[in-house]
Amino acid sequence: MVCVQGQLGLEGIPTRLVRVTPARLATWARCPRRYRMTYLDKPASRSGAWAHSTLGAVVHNVLRAFFELRPEKRSSEQLPALLRHYWKSDGFGDAEQIARYRERAHGWLRSYVERLDADETPLAVERWVSAPMGSIIAEGRVDRIDERDGELVVVDYKTGRHALTVDDARNSLALALYALAARRNLRKPCRRVELHHLPSGRDVGWDHTDESLREQLDRAERLAGELQAATDAWEDRGDRDAFPPLTGRHCSWCDFRAHCAEGRQAAPDVEPWALLGE
Ligand code: SF4
Incomplete structure (x- = not known):
């Protein structure tokens, strides 16, 4: 756990800011033991690659490279070369499966870029954001930040097998923290967050209010407080029970x-x- 001396608390006593990413918070919420093995233990051998993770990384990399092209070069004709460059087969079963999913990824990407507004250029792609807020420093890499009508829009690409709903965007802790951090780092308003699900071609979004962002920040601070207390117990007393399996x-x-x-x-x-x- 990364802590930094930070803001002055009551009576001038420095309080620790807990530095967290949405991935850390999600891992803690899913299973404290997994959190410990991911972030605190000496490197433990992990399982091999997962095909769905490989596929997701390929799609993200292709889209990053696509948006790094000059606007006039951004067309679906660029996709085969980008896909060839970034393709990886880690975790897949056999050549037939690899070919099938490579073609599928191409189809997702083609549909996605063909429905983009040709005049729209993202403000930032894979942008690292980091900002102190409350008792935490929230940070992470945002897939894309658009600017529409003078406001920032946080965009996250998804490639999972399940289609998404508006509630997925509304309840996403990651998107809310990114919106708050983007506001601070880019000094523009940011309320809207979106999930772009490439397999279904469906984008879902949510317009946060200050209150709903505050609720998500409260949730993040609560999780950060829990994982910090467990980390302290482990570091101070070697208390591995602080990380129970879930x-x-x-x-x-x-x-x-x-x-x-x-x-x-x-x-x-x-x-x-x-x-x-499938
Ligand atoms: S309980 Fe499950 S999620 Fe947690 S470390 Fe064990 S296998 Fe992983």
Whole structure:
């Protein structure tokens, strides 16, 4: 856990700001033991690559490179070369599966870029944002930040197998923290957050209010406080019980299940391509 001496608290006593990313908070909320093995333990051997993660990374990389092209060069004709450059097959089963998903990714990307507004240039692509807020420093890399009508819009690409709903955008802690940090770093208003789901071609968005952003910040501060207390207990007293296992179906695709008897008991082994959509 990364803590920095920060703001002055009551009576001038410095309080610690807990530096967190949405990924850290999500990992803690999903399973404290997994959090410990991901961020605090000496490198423990992880499972091999997951095909769905590889596919997601490829699509993100292609879109980043696409938006880094000069606007006049941005067309779907660029996609085959970009896809060839960024393609990886880690975690996939066989050549037939690889070819099928490569073609599928091409189709998603083609549909996506063909429905983009040709005049729209993102303000930032894969932009790192970081800002102190309350008791935390929230930071992370935003897939894309657009500017529309003088306001910032946080865009996150999704490639999972399930279509998304407006509630996914509204309840996303990551998107809310990115919106708050983008406001601070880019000094413009930011209320709107969007998830762009490439497999379904459906974008969902939510316009936050100051109150709804405050609620998400409260949630982030609560999670950060919990994981900081557990980290202190571990570092001060070697208390590994501060990171209990939280089992469920997700244990099937946990990178650390080889080191977790409870997780192996709770959910079956699955193939590395099990989370690819059909
Ligand atoms: S296998 Fe399950 S319980 Fe074990 S660390 Fe992973 S997510 Fe947590």
